[in-house]
Amino acid sequence: MSEMWINMGPQHPMTHGLWNLRVRIDGETVLDVDPEMGYLHRGIEKISEDRHYNEVITLMDRTCYVAGLAWEHLYIIAAEKALRIQPPERADYLRMMCEEFQRIGSHLMWYAAFVQDIGLMSPFLYGMRDRDLVLDLFQSYTGARMTYEYMRVGGVRNDLPPGFTDQARKVLDWLVPRFKEYDQLCLGSDIFHKRCDHLGVLSASDCIRHGVTGPMLRSAGVKRDLRKNRPYSLYKEVDFDVAVADGADVTARYLVRMEEMRQSVRILRQVVDWLDAHPGPVMAETVPRWMGAPYAPVGREGYLLKRQYPKGVGFSSIEEPHGEAQAYVVNEGGEHPYRVKFRSPVFANLSAARTYLVGYHVADIPPIMGSVDVCVGECDR
């Protein structure tokens, strides 16, 4: 066969979202790739400028469909810095719990999609089944399974329902043996190693050159995790290890994500224990009334009032399940943020596609892209 371009996307089972990977192939060999993003661009940054600080949270859930709470967390930290509001300690722990559960949920979703890409059928449903337990937990305290709108500037919307921590411990106890099962299904299979070893190699220097972060960076042996390197929230209070692997290939990324889930379980056990032992307020008292206090609907006049608030900017960067996400919120004193800017890790990870795809086979594209863990929502914003 002569060389030809094929479009893998925007409607293609490999993409797991709405983007297009143009591939130039010769027979089964990939000669060149050209990732095209932007099909899902919704202008979230611009829309944010017309919304109250708390209303932006709604958009954050829509930014990434598997990691909504992590993105809420990202935005909330930046917004609180811009508004100079300090959340109570319990709220911070609740947010950490949200983020870690979200990490498990997101990685389980990744696992399900990834094994589907290499043709494993049953683990796909195992991953989805176990993710459902995490979603059930979310539902029990946020009321939603995907669009949570749980965090607020100055705290979180509501405290946990009674009995939640026991339920959470039960889920964690269920999950830990499942991770072993996943490993048996994948790492125990020779075909898995045949398909994934030495595939999609992206060395540490290439990762840094392209701004690739998250599990992809750690799979190249770089021990960088913002929860450790630049602790935000109260991550310095909890004890955990950074998951690192050598190899920089698809298998290494698998190992890193699996280990991250185990570490998340470790963090969650500590956080849940803390939450049990320390009841308290979940909302800061200094939140201005027009921002919306917990449990009390905001009066109409609150929104209309042109309240002057000290100006400021806030920057945050968190270790989102896909990588390092960053947010920049400019507060010019109005009710709305003047400018909001997000940095999506997936955008950088995808943009480096040429580096880790060229030279492999067409059949290698799904496992490699699967190991990148694409979430187009947050990539295009």
Add this chain to the structure above:
Amino acid sequence: MSNVTLYSVSYLLSDTVLRAIGSVLPRPLSAWITNADLITGIAVLVFGALLLAASMLNTIVLIWWERKLLGRFMDRRGAMHVGYAGLLQNFADGFKLFRKTTVQPRDADSLGFYTGPTAYMVTSMILFGILPISSGWNSGVLPLSLLLALAVFSFAPLFIFVSAWSSNNKYSLMGGMRSAAQMIAYEVPLLLAVVAVVIVAGSFDLTTIVYEQQNYWFWGPLVVALVVFFAGMLAEMERIPFDLPEAEAELVEGWNTEYGGMLFAFFMLADYLRALVGSILVVLLFLGGWTLPTWVPAALTSFPLAGIVWFMVKTYIVFGVFVWIRASLPRVRTDQLLRVGWNRMIPLSLLSVFLAALLVTVKCLPVFGCVPSLGV
């Protein structure tokens, strides 16, 4: 009841129906319609219709069986709502596909686009006229029935490639290429594994091969051949881990990407027909066909149509193993598949031929007993 054969059943049906019609008709017409030649002719048609109905019904039940098994492997229940335990789900699906419009891509080649799936299904169905299901339940004594079955079985890559090429889609073309490469690569070890069986049984006739297994089923002494045959069948059926021609993740749906509605149903049906044939061949060649070992109590083998029942049980268990493999293994890559095919499977199949020759020379095995046809 033990001497009921497929032909006697169809003759009985034809005879009864035609005589019933003849009894109400006026004399000259009645004499013509109850003519022995006509009854025999209609009996042949009934014979074909019975085979067709049985193969279709079995295929549909096979799909149900796969869905239920796969569901259980995946910690869910599979089809549940249409009919008892979802038994009628496939009829509903088939009816839905039947009603759908067939969309032909603008630049597709009509001739290939339509004849490809049709020929694929027809050749798959011809196989059922060749395979014996039980003693007497076949379409007559064909001395080379195994050879004929494998020859018809290997038509498939041609029709797949024709339909893929005429779809005018890059994914289809790649899927078609892969399919052709894969099927041709696995045809060779498959045939060599069959040669091992033929050497031991001393016949190309499937019925004879089954009766040669009265002392021991061939899977024991010919276990290498069984492994090769099983893997080769897996590749011929294009099931996971060898389903790369329709590798969903990269090729959308492979060679049948552009097919929808009834043409897609043709492909789907033919795939399962071939899966059924594959399982049947494993049972016939290695698992003693419709016979049971002699130590089994006679009550289990003497009830009416016992042969067919045991044959179906074995076939569905073998297919269950295929489903099990599908539920637990990832997909391999084309180059890996071809490398395994040419570098591992062919030497293995040659080894199995050698072992079979050795077995025939030795004539008797300590555990398994003797080869009956060699007169020891």
